[in-house]
Amino acid sequence: MVITTTKALTRIDGGAEPRSTRRMDQGAAADGELMRRAAAGDDDAMRVLVERHVARAAGLAYRMLGNPTSAEDVAQEAFLRLWKQAGRWRPEARVGTWLYTVVHNLCLDELRRPMRHVGELDPELADSRETPYAARQRSEVAALVETELQALPERQRAALALVHYEQVAAAEAAAIMAISIEALESLLARGRRTLRARLAGLRPDLMGEVE
Amino acid sequence: MNDEMMTRERLGALLDAYGGDLSRWPAPSRVAAEALIARDPTVHRLLDQARALDTLLDQAPAPLPSGILRARVLARRSPTLWRQSLGALWPFGPVWQPAMAFALIAALGIALGAYVGGPDRLVANKDVNESGIAGLDGDFDEDDLL
Structure with a gap:
């Protein structure tokens, strides 16, 4: 698997700034300091980094893989690679962008494996995931939306996961996926049009043409 | 993209891509789109459709990571x-x-x-x-x- 270098990840155009990206920008300097402390073995700094970024990393992996246990395996691997980078971390690099890129690439690798072994996971972890009770709590709408999201082609799903769910700026999402903004917009539009058609039964107001 | 370049077609393409929450849009397009939406009520239906899909998607959040x-x-x-x-x-x-x-x-x-x-x-x-x-x-x- 090819992981984009930290140097490349810092050349991202900051033209678009959705809400979460602004939060990430505000935390970027703090992340650099945390990475410096993490490289020196500061456990507290590592805990803060995990708390700050683990949900985003696991969330993107879940959207791409559709399986919470596989998603957590990917998120764990991404963080292990982050720790390995700590000693060489450049302060201006964004931890969030770096993690998203690694997670995205790991997920593509996982999706392209000839045989995906979704079930061969730590049984303790598997038990901690969605229980029958929790599964019953999921609404029918959520289940249908999730099913249709997972039915999308992987690149459309990744684009939607980054821009809609993770609220990553367009330029940053395009850089993470190593595509142009125009290609990103095309993936997003195709994905959303497909979802709109497939979910029209839930919301009739999804369909219709403008005068 | 400036205000003059924002057409209904371009607005429709951006709504298709980024949805109805303009905070997710690239900043230059956002400003131009807000101006077009303010002066052209016929694009509101497009905006409402995009927001309806956003609402549906938001009903399926990713599970929180485990401890x-x-x-x-x-x-x-x-x-x-x-x-x-x-x-x-x-x-x-x-x-x-x-x-x-x-x-x-x-x-x-x-x-x-x-x-x-x-x-x-x-x-x-x-x-x-x-x-x-x-x-x-x-x-x-x-x-x-x-």
């Missing part, structure tokens, strides 16, 4: 940092290479030391050398060179 994931991520940090510390001492490649070379040199030194002998033998060798040098000094005859 076990956090524990696993943090549990695997120490060996990495240990290797990083070694790496700081030897940044030219795998640390086992200089470590192995050092161990080999140390072993050779110990073996050589055991073979040559202890301090007494070294003193004896020193005496021999000094007498040899004395012999050269005493017995050397330039005629031998002829």
